[in-house]
Amino acid sequence: MKICKKIITLIFLNLLFSSSLNASESLFEKAKKKFQKKDYENSKFLFQRNIVFNPKDAESYLYLAKIFKNEDNEEEQEKNLDTTLLLEPNNEEAIYMLINIQIDRSNFDKANKLMNTFSNVCKKMCNKKIEISKSLQAFEANNAKTN
DSSP, X not given: OHHHHHHHHHHHHHHHHHHHHHHHHHHHHHHHHHHHTTOHHHHHHHHHHHHHHOTTOHHHHHHHHHHHHHTTOHHHHHHHHHHHHHHOTTOHHHHHXXXXXXXXXXXXXXHHHHHHHHHHHOSXXXXXXXXXXXXXXXXXXXXXXXX
């Protein structure tokens, strides 16, 4: 009788875990579809719910950062990018977005450090190095004129 209860309990826990895993996967896909349709409010809610089920999902944090960028909420954007990089240190898109934040803040030392990291990890977005370099060079030229 005890073995039967243990088996039933294990089956129940397995089903519960499987359904929550499927729920988080479908939440992410639903959120991504809403994001692609520019339904940012609903996608934000779904990405946040997905994080409840899967708190180590770097991709959900990255999408939240994109949503906050769209909302001009730089503080929340940066928090989500930092979390993305904490979970996935070589996420080139998150690094690229952080570089742009640092350039906008005129924090070029940090932007240069991030640029070095970006150069070491880029695979898909290496063409962005030219764009970043031009932004940094333009700042240095303007800075040289004012000094």
